[in-house]
Amino acid sequence: MVRDSSQPPFANSHILLLIPDGAKQRTTMQASYDAHLCEQTAQQRWEREGLLHAREQSDGDKYYCLCMLPYPSGRLHMGHVRNYTIGDVLTRFQRMHGRNVLQPMGWDAFGLPAENAAIKNGVAPARWTYDNIAYMRRQLRSLGFAIDWSREVATCRPEYYRWNQWLFLRMLDRGLVYRKTGSVNWDPVDQTVLANEQVIDGRGWRTGATVERRELPMYYMKITAYADELLTALDGLAGWPERVKTMQANWIGRSEGVEIGFPHDGGVLKVFTTRADTLLGATYVAVAAEHPLALQAAARDARVAAFVDACRRGGVSEAELATQEKEGVPAGVFVRHPLTDEKLPVWVANYVLMAYGEGAVMAVPAHDQRDFEFARKHGLPLRVVVRPAAGETPQAETLTEAFTGDGVLINSGRYDGLGSAQAMAAIAAELHTRKLGGKRTVYRLRDWGVSRQRYWGCPIPIIHCDACGDVPVPDEDLPVVLPEDLVPDGSGNPLAKCEAFIHCTCPRCGKPARRETDTLDTFVDSSWYYLRYACRDNDTAMVDGRVHYWLPVDQYIGGIEHAILHLLYSRFWTRVMRDLGLVKFAEPFTNLLTQGMVLNHIFFRKTAAGGITYYSPDEVVLRHDERGQFAGATLKADARPVEYGGMGTMSKSKNNGVDPQALVDKYGADTVRLFMLFAAPPEQTLEWSESGVEGAQRFLKRLWKAVADHVNAGPVTLLEPAALDALQRALRRRIHETITKVSDDIGRRYTFNTAVAAVMELLNALTRSDDATPQGRAVKQEAYTAITLLLCPMVPHICETLWRELGHAESAMMARWPRADAAARVRERIELVVQVNGKLRGRVAVAADADRESVANAALAEPNVRRFIEGRAVRKVVVVPGKLVNVVV
């Protein structure tokens, strides 16, 4: 069934099709396009002929095209359609280039929405999830994606997640998993942990209660052990978008600086700074509310205790911490300056993050803007120790903002006169001699907390024994299976109340023990699923030899929202597996295409309790003022106002997804696919609008009718390029220019919108021509053959039928991509634009190979150009070959 890639499909590959091969019985082609008939017939054929199954084979290059697996939220939305259509186009395009392609699909099936659905409707998350998968799988099939369904995985199945557990234990063996406390959002009313998404303005979304931060013991994966490698390896990812690499580099956030110890009665307070040159300007030290020094101070001082307590209110997200008002109190503790021995006060401040560096900073108000504002607010002193290399020296009394640039040191004793860089090195050296610090590199990246106090996730394979402590579940007892019949009610993890799950015996001492009831972060599931597609039927190993054939992924496609977390975790996980000898590569995704989000309006209401409810855009009516401007919206159900939340990503949680099914039912899959591709280039954000779907449908109908008219006019004769007249040559040139353009747009640029536009232009040119001569019809035969092949990756169903009508027995899916004939594209004369002083003043036609001088002379002779240069001296003539002439006067 698989084509031998060494055989070209046509004897003369420059001329696309000479004579139909007669495989089709000559009957009249139907005049009108029936999308649903086409789609059903084509899908059945692909299935019947086994064209969707990928097999490991040695001949020909493999091409593994992967789309990020969907969360089974219930129905596909337009973001999915966009993602999977792009993937399908690239897969089919590569298949037509003779590659052995794999395009799998699966389900990111654990997660919060299943629990929310359970709370709302009382249905078990497992049941809800499996029903959703069944429905969405049907939707994906109806869109005609060339997916090898025999490799489907669902991350909520024990045969999948047992390998999460297995690898977790291997990481535990190697010290890459450890336990420590971490902060979570706590809803005091529901007595439950909330996700950051469920905290809105510091309140729980269901109860409206003010959220508190709580400390819980959790498992962490040591991604920081790979921080440096994950950062430096970005340079090698030539197939990744620059912006994604920049985001990851900033996220890892490597900083080279100096660690400084401030001695005090109870020991040494460590801080980290990238500006050790400003050390002599430090006038106080600030610590995070969770810092041991702050907690000690709180035990002695009621005011500090109250402040530390206040810091616990609100959520844990960085965005929330970073936008809150900067506040602090004196800890009532003092430290000594490591160089001057000066006594400096310690403050407890909410802007210091415990998770970064040492959870403490030296404050230099004259040279750090945040310290400056804090010092002004609390009347703390300010000392200028760096002046700009040129310009005025800032005066402490008159400063209106911190001077944060590098410069020359002043008021710094023996360091006076040194530049910032020299001073940093010298100060680091002195600290090192005094054993109070030295150079240090820190990362913004934190270890990956993987514990979730939730039911619908992969159980963490640990048993807690009073005698033996935390004991790993033995490999032979894996998987630890999650009971699928529990129904969360919003008050904590039902697993923690499930006696049948919790009770077990300690594998070490045999005494009764308790299972861990936390489950793993769902990012664990999605950190390696792309490996499992290669070998999902192996029940004795996580990966096998087939992984070495298919991986790494040649093309990965998914939303830009995953630019950091998912992609970084996957890169980390792959390295762990490499170091365990399970895979031979470090980077799982060779090429990455990050698709822009599909946005839609967000509407919501706050409930009486302070919670929030989202409404679908088709549940509301928009109101406009007399000038046609948007002026609010009301709910259809009760005609009362709803709040507008702006544009946002289509998602289950915001209730603003648009189900493509109605469009597929009405217009067919090809129209929906074509519309999504034509709407915008893939990387661009797309605000949802349905207008344009009709246009996509109209184009397919026009194409169908054009091919039908051509086919029904009877057999064609052999194309003889030498026998063509000028018009026929011009049309044929357009065919081959279009082949070049579309090949480049799909294969290199990924701009499917311009590829479609180019084919539309060619069809427009074709339908304007009424040349019925034998050679005229031969050119058209070549044109329709080319168009069918060029569109095949994008709208495969209609092309399957057109291909058959054009006389081919083999499926269009297995046909070879057309090659442009360079000879057909040659032009004799070209048109150039002529500018005078950069403004367009005329056009001239010249021979394609004309030299600069004759081009310039032709330009200067153009009548309108002469009008503008008359009576003025021509100072310069810029000739851009093939493009334009600019006359400067």
Place this chain on the structure above:
RNA sequence: GCCCGGGUGGCGGAACAGGUAGACGCAACGGACUUAAAAUCCGUUAGAUUGAAAAAUCUGUGCCGGUUCAAAUCCGGCCCCGGGCACCA
């Protein structure tokens, strides 16, 4: 608040390495076909000015400034929108 993108006609977008701004499509308007409508086909469509017309000129790519023979594209500053910020996925 921090990091990363984006902003072009009524709308989606095109202009790929600094060289014709508005390809292609939607919507709108006018016409053909039709008893009529739908569908289809043909035409017009950035704004302004001049002209009977052909055509020509001016302005114009979020805002302000700069570099260049030439800027949507490069540089500096600002505004707005979107994505991410570690428990949404």
